[in-house]
Amino acid sequence: MINFINKIKNKNSSSKTPEELDYEKNIKKLDRKLNIRIAGGVFGIILTLMILMTFITKKNMEGSFYKNIERELNSARDSKISQIQNYYKNLNFEMEAQIVNYLRYRNYDLLGSKKEFYADLGIEDVAVFDKNFSVLYQKNKSFDTLEIKKNLKDIKFKNPFYIGDIDFHEETTYQYLYYKVYKGQNEYYLSFRLNNNYMENLLKNSEFKMDVLNKDYYVVSSSSLENVNNVQIDDVTKKMLSGRTGIGKIDDFIYSYSFIDLDESALYIKTYLSEKIYKGDISRYLKIVALIWIISISFGVVVSIFLKNSIVSYAEGRSRIEVEKTGDGKYGYLKEEFIEVFENLDEVDESLDKIKSFSKEIGVLKERLIRQNNELLNKMKKEKVVIDEIKENESLRKKISEKINDFK
Structure with missing residues (x-):
């Protein structure tokens, strides 16, 4: 009997489209997330009230x-x-x-x-x-x-x-x-x-x-x-x-x-x-109570904001899943526009990648030119030093002149 029921369940599951299964899966996840947040929020509020009641009723000021x-x-x-x-x-x-x-x-x-x-x-x-x-x-x-x-x-x-x-x-x-x-x-x-x-x-x-x-x-x-x-x-x-x-x-x-x-x-x-x-004991107690009040109220505000955001997030999530579910019908034109936008974005990404690659090549060429320029400048500096030495040394100029004449 159990095997028969399992077969029926499997049959019903297999009869659903992937989109429907995905929709149900997303809804369950969203519901579970909301339940956890609500439980946490309720626990936080109860805990806050318990702390307040415990300390306030423990001693009547x-x-x-x-x-x-x-x-x-x-x-x-x-x-x-x-x-x-x-x-x-x-x-x-x-x-x-x-x-x-x-x-x-x-x-x-x-x-x-x-x-x-x-x-x-x-x-x-x-x-x-x-x-x-x-x-x-x-x-x-x-x-x-x-x-x-x-x-x-x-x-x-x-x-x-x-x-x-x-x-x-x-x-x-x-x-x-x-x-x-x-x-x-x-x-x-x-x-x-x-x-x-x-x-x-x-x-x-x-x-x-x-x-x-x-x-x-x-x-x-x-x-x-x-x-x-x-x-x-x-x-x-x-x-x-x-x-x-x-x-x-x-x-x-x-x-x-x-x-x-x-x-x-x-x-x-x-x-x-x-x-x-x-x-002095009363003053210390009142300070502690005031501090607990402030902490408890702050905690309660945080919990309230958390619950509010959780409910809003849940509503937005449900709306988004509903849009995806009915996208082939009422909101089909939105999907086509989204697809076109995404394709254009892909082309832009490819162009950006090419520009980045070209920029890298330009950078390499620039570094090569700078290096060659620096080598040429160093060579010119050395030649200038040699020329200055020749101008200052008379005997050296004569020897160079003699060598030139012999070469001729």
Whole structure:
């Protein structure tokens, strides 16, 4: 069956004239060329649109940048708040364990077995007091306990663990933590004195700048040491100390601020970044987007021109093939004129070839005449030199005259 169909196809093909076969072949080539160009053009337009959409929707210009910065600042702030709260929770557990051991074993050396660990936590001193605030134990007796006793009298413990305010003494930051416990009918108090080392190390490990303030607007810890012990009163710190959380801008900085809830006390934290940093990122992004727009638009224009020229070329090609197909009929006289023109062109070409050949022969003859002329001139110059020598040499003239006479 397949062989039969192939025979029919071959028969139909053989029944066509060479002109018809050539016409069909040219049309197929032209159609294939147009399809390829259209496919390429469509692909180019789609690619251009995809590039534009990808870069434009990836970040929504400046608004997206601001939101990203605010989100990152808020995230860094909340992360530090959580770390600081965990720091005090760990100290709470340590104080509970220490006071229980001390009351159980009166000769117990507080902090003795974990000196390095407690030093890393910033603990400088530990002391134990009875219900009359008398000192039962003190690790480092170089520190005065008067402030501790005064604070213990003023504090109304709602919970066993109490976090005191961070204060300064001769530009040194310190803080007291207190733990109250009962044993029988007696009350006991444990105090930890902290330096600022742990908190400063905590704030330094951040990609943003950070400050922690106490209730008196003093910077008690900071990622920048020069800020510590400075008073900061502005719109942001006022909102912070009123217990608010949010984003604010002052001068060239954007701030994310909040408070650190420590149950019966609080600290206040802000993370901030210079606008110049993220505005530089915005500027670079806008330049890239503008460049992509220009390239994409230029590419789209080129593709459009390419498609237009392809369609025009296709139409002209179809018209030319149609003219060739129907040339023996309607446009037969055009072919005769074309043939006559081509024959005349051939005759002109032959005449031009003859002229070129004749010109070459003339050139060869010219070179020969020039060479002979140069030889004659050289010979005349030599003869002149000889004549001048004879005129100047008297003896030579006599010899020549004698020779001439002998010859005669």
